[in-house]
Amino acid sequence: MTTRxxxxxDDDLPVRTALQSLLSTLPNLMVFGYRTGDDFLAEIETLGPGCILLDYDMPGRNGLSVLREISQLAPKFGAIILTGQGATSIAVQAWKLGALDFLEKPCDPNTLFEVVDRAFSTIERDHMTASVAENARNAIASLSARERDVLTGLIEGRANKVIAYDLNLSPRTVEIYRANLMDKLNVRSLSEALRIAFAAGLIPMN
Incomplete structure (x- = not known):
């Protein structure tokens, strides 16, 4: 199992210590503590992907400010906001900034474990999706302009002869471009090529 x-x-030492102790009981989990959001952000470039339990009320930048800073780094990091009881408005703001969940302090250990596990599942799923998308974009970027034109025609459901007419090429030339793009994308069927095009964002979702 992969180590997470x-x-x-959290600036509250007893709370931070209690959370670290609880989380340390979970298997395959490395737990790190930071007193402030500024301390965390100062080291963020050197940190591996993971989940952040982020207190809202801290000296320096509060939890929402930190969340705003890390929002561009998704899916490397996913945050759970820690708030005082009844702070629903803060939770709503946090969700708008990309928080995965929020917990009211003091939190029940079982609830903590459930929320953390759910957050990791989301982070890992999003990371896999982002990796697939990046690989697809790189594959599409390897195509020549003409190969991409042919792919666009295929995406739009046009036959080789129609693509040839639209591009002022011979059908045989279109076939060659089609074979080349299939080779570069490392696929054997049109459906596989379209799947890569979709992952790369070339096919609109609606």
Whole structure:
């Protein structure tokens, strides 16, 4: 099982210590503690992907400010906001900034474990999706302009002869471009090529 990392960012030492102790009982989990959001952000470039338990009310930048800073780094990091009881408005703001969940302090251990596990599932799923998309974009980027034109025609459901007419090429030339793009994308069927095009964002979702 892959080792996961979780970052507890809370200026309240007893709370931070309690959270770290609880989380340390989970298997395959490395737990790191930070006193402030500024301390965490100062090291963020050197940290591996993981889940952040992020307190809202801290000296320096509060939890929402930190969340705003890391929002561009998704899916490397996913945050769970820690709030005082009844702070629903803060939770709503946090969700708008990309938080995966929120917990009211003090939190029940079982609830903590459930929320953390759910957050990791989301982070890992999003990371896999992003990796697939990046690979697809790189594959599409390897195509020549003409190969991409032919792919666009295929995406739009046009036959080789129609694509040839539209591009002012011979059908045989279109066949060659089609074979080349299939080779570069490392696929054997049109459906596989279209799947890569979809992952790369070439096919609109609606």
């Amino acid at each position: 990392s979780i970052y507890v960012v």
